[in-house]
Amino acid sequence: MTSNTGSKLLLVAKDEWRYWLRSKLAVSVLIIGALLTLSSVIVTSITMMELSHTRHELQDNAEETFADQPDRHPHRMVHYGHYAFRSPSPLSILDPGIDAYTGNSIFLEGHRQNSAMFADQKQGTALTQLGSLTPSFIVQTLAPLLLILIGYSSVSRERESQTLTYLLSQGTSSTTLIAGKGLALLSVIALILIPLAIAALFSLHDGESILAILGFVLGYGLYLSIWALLVLLFSTAFSKNSESFTALAFSWILLCVVMPRIASTVAATSVPSAGKIETDFAVIAQLRKLGDGHNAADPAFDKLKTSLLEEYKVDSIEELPINYRGVIAKASEAELTHVLNEFAEKRMDTELSQTLVSRAFGWLSPMVAIRSLSMIVVGTSIETHHRFLREAETLRFDFVQGLNSVHVEQLSYQDDMNRNNDAQAAQKARVAAENWQVLEDFNFNVDPAGQRLQRSVSAFLQLALWIFILLIAIRTLGKRLI
Known part of the structure; x- marks a missing residue:
């Protein structure tokens, strides 16, 4: 690019800014857009920081409360349970992602895998569920409208006002004119x-990687560039401002409103998932085959009983040096967890498959592409939620089996069987509270930045393809500009 061409580009861009500043609509749109973005960043940042502090505090309180329980029967502690809380990722101040729908805490107890609880959208009123003005929502949905309102007449008004021919006759090429408007x-x-970038940089204080921040800002830069190119394309293609605006408004509705919903519908239809009631009945049917872990006399455990008697070379379970009821509880929990994990993994595989189908629509809608990219890079995507569920389940299984080990080793079988005879027998069936130190510290963190960016490669490619196609289309139309 020669210096003369560069100066012409700047001249066209400056002239465009002069037009915008003279236009009350353009100035109003710019001010409203800036205020909305800034206010949403501030409000969402404060909210997520409070949530992070609250969840860390609740996690510490849950661990302390569990450890401070008095002497009890170990199986009582299995049912007493524990909580696992998911702290927000550092960049979730900009895009809370699916966290508002999936829940942020899980109650962990023996014999069950509970769902995540306290999802903001599930607890909110009908009004709050219409959508939150998060920074991601504003940039993904409202910023394109801002660009449309400001730039829809960029080239078409030159035609309407009869100045286009004059500009071209003065040596300003169509390419330079369009590029200047684009600048x-x-x-x-x-x-x-x-x-958006300033708020993202603040997440460095909370441990976020600069690589993730750069990927996040780059993704949104590519997305908004697509809309700038769309504005230029339609403004170049149509000779009237009204036609350009109508086409852009229709495109916004199609790409930002209609296509994301079509993507969700197609994903749910093409990858059907079993309903909760149907799944619950299937789980119950499988668990019935395992035997009742609360009943040591259940025939399902006869094989285990025989192997224990042979191992310890005794004739009855009363002669075992360990508590047979505790052994049954431990073995039953392991088998039950295996079955529950199979169903859980099947459900998560279905959810991930549906998500991947939905993300494929990023080739048809930049809105879908940036939404996927944003959640993945921030660490609020379905993959991160699934990892939270798996880590919480590992915590549940470990502490339950730890208590079952206490049941096996710290409580005699005879005292265990006589625990309901009287108050003194009930007291003998308790173990010391010092045995409750079976919890591992639970601190959930998002995946490394490199892994998140690797997952988002497809979304980056989708945005890049949109830019490539639009540049070719604009270049083709620009050559025909008269």
């Missing part, structure tokens, strides 16, 4: 991204 729109994009 002005890119400067608007920079203004939109500044508060």
Whole structure:
């Protein structure tokens, strides 16, 4: 690019800005957009920081409360349970992702795998469920409208006002004219991204990687560039401002409103998932085949009983040096957990498959692409939620089996069997509270930045393809500009 061409580009961009500043609509849109973005960043940041502090505090309290329980029968502690809380990722101040729908804590107890609880959207009123003005929502949905309102007449107004022929006759090529208009729109994009980038940098204090921050800002830069190119394309293609605006408004509705919902519908239809009631009945049917872990006389455990008697070379379970009821509880929990994990993994595989089908629509809608990219890079995607469920389940199984080991080793079989005879027998069936130190510290962190960015490669490619196609289309139309 020669210096003369560069100066012409800047001249066209400056002229575009002068037009915008003279237009009350453009100035109003710029101010409203900037205020919305800035206010949403501040409000969401405060909210997520409070949530992070609260969940860390609740996690510590849950662990202390569990450890501070008095002397009890170990199986009582299995049912007393424990909580696992998921702390927000550092970048979730910009995109809470699916966290608002999936829940942020799980009650962990023996013999069951509970679902995550306290999802904001499930607890909110009908009004709050319409959508939150998070930074990601504003940039994904409202920022394209801002670009449309500002730039829909960029080229078409030159035709309407009869100035296009004059500009071209003065030596300004159509390519330079369109590029200059695009440069002005890119400067608007920079203004939109500044508060987003500043807020993202604050996440460095909470341990976020600069690599993830750069990927996040780059993704949104590519997304808004697509809309800037769409604005230029339609403004170049149509000779009237009204036609350009109508086409852009229709495109916004199609790409930002209709396509994401079509993607969700197609995903749910193409990868059907079993309903909760149907799944619950299937789980119950499988668990019935395992035997009742609360009943040491259940025939399902006869083989285990025989192997224990042979191992310890005794004739009855009363002669065993360990508590047979505890052994049964431990073995039953292991078998039960295996079955529950099979169903859980099947459900998560279905959810992931549905998500992947939905993400494929990023080739048809940049909105779908940036939404996927944003949640993946931030660490609020379905993959991160599934890892939270798996780690919480590992915590549940470990502490339950730890208590079952206490049941096996610290309580005699005879005292265990006589625990309901009287108050003194009940007291003898308790073990010391010092045995409750079976919990591992639970601190859930998002995946490393490199892994998140690797998952988002497909979304980056989708956005890049959109830019490539639009550049070719604009270049083709620009050559025909008269």
